[in-house]
Amino acid sequence: MTPMSPSPSVGHAPRADTDGRWTPRLVLLLIALAWPTQLLAAGGILGANATAGVAQAFHTTQVVWFGLTLTLVSTLLTPFAIKLGDLYGKKRVMLAMTALGALGEALAALAGSFWLVLAGRAIAGFYGPFGALSFAAVRDTFPPRLVGQASGIMGSSVGLVALGSPFLAGWLIDNWGYRGALWFLAAATAAAFVLVALLVPETPRYAFDAGFDWLGGLVLGGGLTAVVYAVGQGQSWGWSAPRTLGWLGAGAVALVAFLFVERSRAHPILDLHVLRRRPVALALTAGGLAQTVAFTMPGLAILLALYPHIPGVSAGLGWTAHHNAVVSVSWNAVMFGTGLLVSRYLRHYDARRIWCAGLAVMAVGYTLVGFFHSTELQLIVTSCVANVGAGIVVAGAPALVVGVVSREEQGLGSGMLNMLVSLFGAILTAGAYAVLAADSTVVEGTAFYLDTGYSWIFWLGALVTLAALILSLIIPPLRDPAEEDAPPGPPRS
Known part of the structure; x- marks a missing residue:
């Protein structure tokens, strides 16, 4: 482990391979950071699929807390995770977070009462801010020329998670119930602990005062x-x-x-002077809005797919969960492939222009989804257009943050982006349900949604994306981390 120094200019994590080429060590390092980061997305999908089983197992009407408890604890702890990462090094904090995450999911899986399940989920919430540190750790551990590409691959890999998680959730829950999903999360988080412990070097400390x-x-x-x-x-x-x-x-x-x-x-705990800088404020707000749409809209689309089709009552497509997983492979594959392709070019082209192009495509895509979503073919074509833009967004957001903050501020920038995505996600989800409720039919206490409501939730996503695009157009030119983080050359004679 690299010894800590009282100066951020020394004590850095090893940064070999500075010629900017991929090596087996860097590939393993990327896997060690991407696995636990994208496990957060997989956990959301598995948790959503396990919710009904939890409600039935414990006969509770308060099952909303199954997901909300984890979200609230994660939101509360994010500012502390950012600061602790700067004080003690990100690796130490990430190890503590993954250990608590595995413990919490295991406790929830073993629980014999609903309140003990919630206690386990609260402990698992300590793992929630992991993404606030992992993207910052890329800046500390990768050669400067690969920072943008590595961050883009990490971001776009959410598409790969979206490809497999619905099938995994169905297999686990069909065979072992909600406990199967929780045990998988516990085991996968324990594996994340091992990957971080063995493959991630210690990162530099950027805060050296004793105050907290x-x-x-x-x-x-x-x-x-x-x-x-x-x-x-x-x-x-x-x-x-x-x-x-x-x-x-x-x-x-x-x-x-x-x-x-x-x-x-x-x-x-947060340096407000950094957040007052116009480029930082614009990048974080635009990045938060755009990533919220990219992550939230597919979940809302599941309502359209799984709700029944009852003429005049419910405009859902009436698919099974397995059929929805099969059909959604198309647009999730597009998202993953686009993200990988874009991440290769982030180091060669202006990331801001690529980002704005992605926002424009995503806005057009969700506008089209709002108009055309009544058949499999329509939904596949329009969702693929939207997810071309979403792939660019999830790959480009980390590069956007890297381009407006210094290396020392990377943890703060990534953490604030995470907090904004959580906040905007809650608001967008609530707004979408309000739109659906305004055009719904209630039958025996159950709300069924009509087509106008489904159209407007996709158009709402397009409008939020358009707002992010307008903000992005006034972001000044981004910094190049390859130039800023490169070691100084020899003195001139």
């Missing part, structure tokens, strides 16, 4: 968590209900208070 801003972290994490919780519950409580408004108000007050708290802290 616990108050700022609690105020920021608590504020974000309150907003996410209110948005997640707003549809069931009612958007004008006192509980919803109370949680939203408390979250807003906490976030405003955070701005004042950080001004007085000697060692703030």
